[in-house]
Amino acid sequence: MNEYGGGRQLNIARLWSGGLATAVVAGLVILVGALVVRGILGIPVLAPEEAGYFGDAGTGVYAVLAALAALAATGLLHLLLISAPRPRTFFGWIVGLGTTVAVVSPFAQVASVPSQIATALINLVAGIAIATLLNSVAAGALARRARRPADTSDARDDENPRGTGYHSGYRDALNGYPTRHYGGRHRSYDPNAQTRIDWN
Template sequence: MSAPQGGWAENDPTRRYPSAAEPRQRPSVDAAKLWAGGFGTAVVAALVALVGILLVRGVFGIHILSPSDAGAYGDATTTTYAGGAFGVAILATAVVHMLLLLMPRPMSFFVWIMLLVIAVGVLIPFTVVADLDSQIATAGLNLVIGLCILSLLNSVAGIATREPRQPGAAAY
């Protein structure tokens, strides 16, 4: 029997298939590094939300998340919004941890999930009754917070993941 073009035949005795006794090793995840980075990401996301609200309300004079007489900081909704950004980053850390443990090409899935979540965050302000400038400012702020979480967790996941050592490889 001749081999198909490309030189590989299904019954080629030199072809090596992994056996059940030799499972493919997955990269290991340093959970402490991942969650420390996730907590740091959450703090940064909350601060981005706070700075964004102060910029939009205080500098640009666009009243988002609270009435116009609430000042540059706004009211309790500002704190809730920053807390929400913190919570989303913690939830995203849990998602990336699960993906790293269970999925093939976990960061590809994570990027897609985050991009779709960011798209929802950008579109939601346009579904409520508000001034157009408030809707645009909120959508922009949601975009910046989402991209912040995506980029930081993408970096953290890379640092918290270690490739398995190959048999016979020297340890340094």
């Protein structure tokens, strides 16, 4: 674990395991999006129309690129968490702008308008998935440091200040038998105690 501001520690293993899971999700978003758009809507996206429901090798390459983008975003998040102030805010802005570029870029390619819109929507869903999942991963990877137990060696009762030689009964009982011992000298129980005054 690495130290992080605000009394927290960064769990690197949890961060990168979440990053790997996010990469898998990003790749599946591309594949599922291609299946829905090509198989249900009949729009040729990420591959020629005759390539089938899942497209061709280009669709697989696109899914791998999405997974690599998620891993790169995890590395960026790690760097920001250990070095930047307000790292999750900066991360949100960077990933948001990167998602915007991915959404706009299909409209610069030569393709039909429905294909451009479908590709832009797939990229948008992938970008949102990466941003939201990694933001949750960052929150889970930042664990609070365990506080040291308070030193109670100087603790004392208000009624019995330190230095008087007296301890309260409940505190004595916690450590064993109470230190105050009853000597049995009480007028009502001592047969030799004078209980009345003889005036004769």
